[in-house]
Amino acid sequence: MTAVAATLTRDEAFARIRLLRSPNIGPVSFNQLLRRFGTASAALEALPDLAARGGAPYRPAAIERIEAEVAAVRSNGARYLFHDSPDYPALLAALESPPPILTVRGDSALLSRPSVAVVGARNASAAAVKLSRDFATALAGRGYVVVSGLARGIDSAAHRGALAGMADGGGTIGVIASGIDITYPPENTELQEHVASQGLLIAEMPPGTEPLARHFPHRNRIIAGLATGTLVVEAAPRSGSLITARLAAESGREVMAIPGSPLDSRSQGCNQLIREGAILVQSPDDVIELLAGFEGQARSSFREPSETYAADITDEPADIAGLLGLAPVAVDEIIRQSGSSAGAVQMALLELELAGRLQRHAAGRVSLVA
Missing domain, CATH: 1.10.10.10 (Winged helix-like DNA-binding domain superfamily/Winged helix DNA-binding domain)
Structure with a gap:
């Protein structure tokens, strides 16, 4: 295992991976267990007793399974990024439940640079694909990192545009819903490799994981969480792109949308966002103007940040x-x-x-x- 946080031992890093891969453990429970027990090793020992108090037997993830995962990460030229590592992105860490462990491949220095998410329809119109590519090229050329999800349509165009316009610290980050070694859709194999070799590729799921439908909301929160603002180029009223935009809004980030014809269903999502308070943008300069002066207070107002509640767990559970x-x-x-x-x-x-x-x-x- 390589490049973990400076204070993290090899054994504790392994224990953290095992803890997160154990049954019924998610980002919230992982972080609560670390706060309560101090180390993942101690938390693993406590799991059977805690689950028994909840009414069921429990067995953590098998050691052999984690050993195989670590080997797969290494063989794919990737590494683990832990939530308390110095190079874990600060904007992502500010989420209510940030991913405790990411798998990354490429230039992690991009995580500390100004970034904007560009998302939209998979079955995008030719005009929207061109807009996405042109916006991304211009933003990358002005030093911004373009974050997207390596899907068909708008996402692919955004990555290609950013790769073409990389200069002055700009670049692109691809966040995928599968393991770091899986490409989806298959036709993006070459593009995903370019993103990994010239930019940064990020996965939350372990290697070998196929991109199931339930994984995409997790991917979307990472896309929104990495960026100061999210730009929706073209989207239907009920789409993953709008979910990403709402996640960005709930995190207090800027939300922008390009308006489109009311006669095209693929524009209805963007028009709806603007009607509800997202910022209408028509050029890359509009995006840069919004993000360059961003100080943590979004000008878009289509949704208030969600209420969060954090507390350290105690020994005596409540009767709820x-x-x-x-x-x-x-x-x-x-x-x-x-x-x-x-x-x-x-x-x-x-x-x-x-x-x-x-x-x-x-x-x-x-x-x-x-």
Whole structure:
């Protein structure tokens, strides 16, 4: 294993990977366990007892499986990036639940440079593809890193444009919904390799993971989280691009959209964003003007940042079983109604999650598993 945080031992790095790959462990529970037990090694030892208190037996991820994963990461020329590593991007770390571990391949220096996400429709119009490419070329030429998802259409055009315009520190970052060794769609094999060799390729999923539908929202939050602002070039009313834009807004980032004809369904998503408060942009200079003066307060107003609730878990869990159901409810609402401390509620939720009885949703909500 290479290039981990300076204070992280080889054994602890391995334990962190094993902890994150263990059943029912996500970013929220991973971070809570680290805060509570101090190390991933100690957290792994505690997992069976915590899950038993939640009502189920538990076995962490097999050591052999993690050894195989580490070997696969190394063989693909990639490395792990841990959440407390000095080169972990600060904007991504500011999310409510940032990825505890990423797999990266390429120039990680791009993570510290000004960046903008460019996203849009897979079945984009020829005009929108050209716009995406031209915007990305201009932005990269002005020193910006263009972040996108290596999908068909707008994403691919954005990466190609940024690669063509790289200068003065600009470049491109591709975030994929699969393992670092998987290309999707297949026709982007050459493009993904160019992004990895000339820019940076990022995956949250372990090597060998195929890009399943449930992985794309995780990818979208990384795209939004890496960038100061998200530009939507063309999108249908219900699309992953709009999800990315809303995630950006909830994180307090700038949200921009290029308007289009109301007669084209592929423009309706952008027009809807603008109507709801996203900033209308018509040129790369409009984007640069917005982002160059960004100081943490977005001018777009189509959605307020979501409420977050963080607390260290405690030893004694709260009795919250009667407050939970199949409908997602905000954690802070559970805390208010239970009358217990935030830490006690978080411990109870963690035990239920480890036992496979709790599901976490966006915006800090939870529900029981059906």
